[in-house]
Amino acid sequence: MKTLRPLTPEQLARAEAALLHPSPGSRIEAAKNYGVDLTLLVEQLRLTPDERARKLELASTALEEVRGIARRRS
Amino acid sequence: MQPARALRVLCDADVDFVVIGGVSATFHGSARVTYDLDICYARTSTNLRRLAEALAPFHPRPRGFPAELPFVWKKTLRTDIGEIDLLAEVAGLGSFADLQQHSITVHAFDRQFATLDLPALIQAKRAAGREKDLSALPELESLLEAGDL
Numbered sequence: 001m002k003t004l005r006p007l008t009p010e011q012l013a014r015a016e017a018a019l020l021h022p023s024p025g026s027r028i029e030a031a032k033n034y035g036v037d038l039t040l041l042v043e044q045l046r047l048t049p050d051e052r053a054r055k056l057e058l059a060s061t062a063l064e065e066v067r068g069i070a071r072r073r074s
Numbered sequence: 075m076q077p078a079r080a081l082r083v084l085c086d087a088d089v090d091f092v093v094i095g096g097v098s099a100t101f102h103g104s105a106r107v108t109y110d111l112d113i114c115y116a117r118t119s120t121n122l123r124r125l126a127e128a129l130a131p132f133h134p135r136p137r138g139f140p141a142e143l144p145f146v147w148k149k150t151l152r153t154d155i156g157e158i159d160l161l162a163e164v165a166g167l168g169s170f171a172d173l174q175q176h177s178i179t180v181h182a183f184d185r186q187f188a189t190l191d192l193p194a195l196i197q198a199k200r201a202a203g204r205e206k207d208l209s210a211l212p213e214l215e216s217l218l219e220a221g222d223l
Contacts, residue, residue, distance in 0.1 A: 038216065
């Protein structure tokens with residue numbers, strides 16, 4: 001089974017260029033037009049898969065707290 | 075949600091599973107926040123026992139039902155460590171055995187386990203067909219295209 005690894009500097013540079021300057025007609029351009037913030041994807045790709053997961057845990061915990069506060073107030 | 079704790083528990087109990095859904099998307103670079111952990115598990119009796127024993131200390135109960143109701147083993151659980159969706163089959167991909175053909179190893183939370191590869195994750199999201207799955211496609215397809223270049 002293959003392993004999901006962090007991007008190499010070369011892979012990251014190519015991905016960044018593709019995401020920040022989408023080619024006309026590409027899926028990336030379609031995503032930008034759909035409203036996806038491609039700078040967030042670049043930020044994520046700079047992290048290792050482990051760092052992405054830890055960031056998700058922090059974000060989801062924080063947002064759940066906010067949702068809990070909102071529920072209690074409503 | 076405490077995916078770190080949940081995934082460590084499952085790994086330490088030798089449960090056969092593949093991470094799917096939003097957490098898998100995060101491993102691949104998605105910036106969307108998800109509130110539950112979705113896994114596809116092997117439906118062998120040994121694995122089911124390991125899965126049940128691993129989650130038992132975290133008081134699993136059916137999501138959306140009052141806590142005082144008698145416990146019923148359901149595929150969508152609320153536990154002390156977050157909401158966990160347990161699937162024996164995934165739309166568009168099949169069973170755990172089928173998913174293994176489309177999985178990769180990821181190192182996270184001090185453990186290593188399987189998660190869907192990006193093309194399979196996109197296939198599963200498309201097959202699921204719910205609004206929240208379909209709305210994730212532009213981002214995931216961008217990641218796939220950016221990685222393919």
